[in-house]
Amino acid sequence: MSIPEGTRKILQELDLSSDFLSSDSSLSDVPSDFEPDSPLPPPPMLFPDQFPPRYSTPPPRSPIKSPTKSAYFLQSANATPSRAKPPKISPYFPSLLGDPESCLPFPPTDAPSFGLIQEQLAHDPFRLLIATIFLNRTRGGVALPVLFQVFERYPTIQAMADAELSDLVSMIHCLGFQNQRAKKCVMLAQTWLSAPPVNDKRYRKLHYPRKLDGRDIGRDECVDNDDPRVAWEIAHLPGVGAYSLDSWRIFCRDKLRDLATDWKGTGATAADFVPEWKTVLPQDKELRAYLTWMWLKEGWLWDRHSGDLTPANDKVLRAAQRGGVAHEEHGNWVLETSPTKPANGLHAME
Structure with a gap:
């Protein structure tokens, strides 16, 4: 089987090459393949009524002890000494914990959700994919x-x-890369209508999730669930x-x-069911968190490089269970x- 002819017609109508189907909404924390339509807006400062990257609502605050010299040293050990600057105050990213880009709030493990926008949109895969296009190289405080x-x-x-592309471009101009984002959103919707994702029809994605994956599948080839590729x-x-x-x-x-009614395994149809999330090794920081x-x-304790698991000790x-940053x-x-002492890679609260 191959991708429907309707998809090719959509590409022609939008004056796009067939390579557009292979274009990648690159990760937010690595260089993107977007060519800027206009300069990106400066990263916004976070204030109490805003939320950190990709979070649907401000996450619950947890009591956090004052940062220590050792915690600050993680960020400053290899840095060139420079003139001290006044700290930037944020309720979510305490300044002394290091670069805010490398810090995230962690809710207690008994919290009902982590706070990612993907959790909110999990019931609507189309909108979830649109959200990933908007969040590409753009902070949640601006994009959401x-x-x-x-x-x-x-x-x-x-x-x-x-x-109308011009209307959508106008709406999202503040995000940067507005022309490419708008084309991808419209094309995504049109392709979804002509060839919606269904079970037992899979397509190649070159070099995902590992290098060389997908090279044994043709560009227009569609494989079923019995195919091991x-x-x-x-x-x-x-x-x-x-x-x-x-x-x-x-x-x-x-x-x-x-296989289940949600990503947490609710209503799993098999006794040996393993949720898909347990097999993913994302590069995106928030997904890793x-x-x-x-x-x-x-x-x-999960190692994001290998997927290896280590039992977490009681401490x-x-x-x-308390949460923190x-x-x-x-x-x-x-x-x-x-x-004080790190325990299995996570510092334990006293």
């Missing part, structure tokens, strides 16, 4: 208000497919890159495949808690 304005203006997939149900959609695929796999794939939190809920679990260390998230 615009995203929900767009959802209000274009409440259905059909409405987005019929959108690596392919994905949404890989034929434009604008779907690694971040979009990781988000969709974590929050939406199990439901599409009729979310999976770290999800594994901690089950009592494990670490008590720290995770975490920072990245060697690509993994470390919960900022105590000035």
Whole structure:
């Protein structure tokens, strides 16, 4: 089977090459393939009535002890000494914990949600993918208000497919890369209508999730679930890159495949069911933080490079149950808690 002819016609109508289907909504924390339509807006300062990157609502605050010299040293050990500057105050990213870009609030492990916008949109895969396009290289404090304005203006997939590019570009101009974002959103909607993602139809995504994956599948080839080759149900959609695929796999794939009613395994159809999120190794920082939190809920420390699991000791679990702020260390998230001994990679609260 191959991608429907309707998809090719849509490409022609939008004056896009067939390579556009392979274009990647790159990760927010690595260089993007977007060519800027206009300069990106400066990163916004976070104030109490705003939210950190990709969060749907301000996460619950947890008591956090004053940062220690050792915690600050994680950020400053290899830095060139420079003139001290007044700290920037943020309720979510305490300044002495290091670079705000490498810190995230961690809710207690018994909290009902982590706070990512993907959790809010998990029931609506199309909107979740649109959100990943908006969040590409853009802070949630800027992207999410615009995203929900767009959802209000274009409440259905059909409405987005019929959108005038100039109108959509005007609405999202403040995000930067507005022309490419708008084309990807409209093309995504039109392709979704002509060839919606369904179970048992998978398409190649080159070099995802590992290098060389997808090279044994033709550009227009569609494989079923009995085929052992690596392919994905949404890989034929434009604008779907690694971040979009990781988000969709974590929050939406199990439901599409009729394996469970949500990403947490509710209503699993098999006794040996393993949720898709447990197989994902994302590069995006917030997704890595979310999976770290999800594994901690089950009592494990997760290594984002290898996926290896280490049992979390009681001290670490008590720290995770309290929540706090975490920072990245060697690509993994470390919960900022105590000035003393680290335990299995997470500092334990006293």
